[in-house]
Amino acid sequence: MSDAANESPEAAVHAFIARTITEHPVVLFMKGVPDQPRCGFSSLVVQVLDHLGVDFVGVDVLQDEALRQGVKAFSDWPTIPQLYVAGEFIGGSDIVREMFQSGELKPLLVQKGLLAEA
Amino acid sequence: MGDKRETALGQVRDSIVKKLTAAFAPSVLEVVDDSAHHQGHSGSREGGESHFTVTVVAEAFRGLGRVPRQRLVNAALAEELKGPVHALSLRVLAPDEHTGGPAPQ
Numbered sequence: 197m198s199d200a201a202n203e204s205p206e207a208a209v210h211a212f213i214a215r216t217i218t219e220h221p222v223v224l225f226m227k228g229v230p231d232q233p234r235c236g237f238s239s240l241v242v243q244v245l246d247h248l249g250v251d252f253v254g255v256d257v258l259q260d261e262a263l264r265q266g267v268k269a270f271s272d273w274p275t276i277p278q279l280y281v282a283g284e285f286i287g288g289s290d291i292v293r294e295m296f297q298s299g300e301l302k303p304l305l306v307q308k309g310l311l312a313e314a
Numbered sequence: 315m316g317d318k319r320e321t322a323l324g325q326v327r328d329s330i331v332k333k334l335t336a337a338f339a340p341s342v343l344e345v346v347d348d349s350a351h352h353q354g355h356s357g358s359r360e361g362g363e364s365h366f367t368v369t370v371v372a373e374a375f376r377g378l379g380r381v382p383r384q385r386l387v388n389a390a391l392a393e394e395l396k397g398p399v400h401a402l403s404l405r406v407l408a409p410d411e412h413t414g415g416p417a418p419q
Contacts, residue, residue: 285381
């Protein structure tokens with residue numbers, strides 16, 4: 197995950213997360229993969245994103261314990277899933293659900309150019 | 315929400331109530347142990363008390379966005395989240411945002 201051989205594992209994870217949320221406009225750190233979430237909270241966010249029709253990258257934190265802990269530290273957020281849009285931390289499943297239900301999530305994605313207005 | 319009942323006061327639930335009360339002096343505080351709905355999942359424990367749904371209404375949250383609000387609550391419950399609590403579903407509201415009705419589903 198790193199070019200620097202002497203980088204600490206924490207720094208390497210940090211760099212991986214930073215790069216991922218920079219390279220991809222919508223990133224969901226989740227348990228399992230989008231086609232097969234392994235947690236109800238992750239599944240809920242996948243369903244919301246699918247419903248809105250936005251492309252996103254799912255990163256399965258269960259594949260790597262260092263990543264699972266690292267993303268919590270990176271975001272200062274103790275739970276998974278975690279949604280990033282345009283490099284910005286949006287929240288976990290409660291916040292995504294609230295923003296979807298209140299109609300705030302779609303305009304945010306439209307405003308960032310990630311979803312066509314419809 | 316009709317199938318959710320507050321279970322007998324467990325230790326973890328008790329601790330959540332105490333800490334949130336001390337931190338925010340909430341006007342409304344509901345702490346529901348959902349663990350029974352998650353039996354057999356990763357993170358569920360014998361004896362439950364691993365999954366909670368919390369509604370907390372307090373002046374302290376007025377004017378704050380969703381992420382800072384949840385961060386405040388998460389910080390107050392950091393010990394529980396590192397230990398027994400595997401999942402915490404939060405509604406964090408200022409007093410005039412709370413209708414008193416059940417959480418929208």
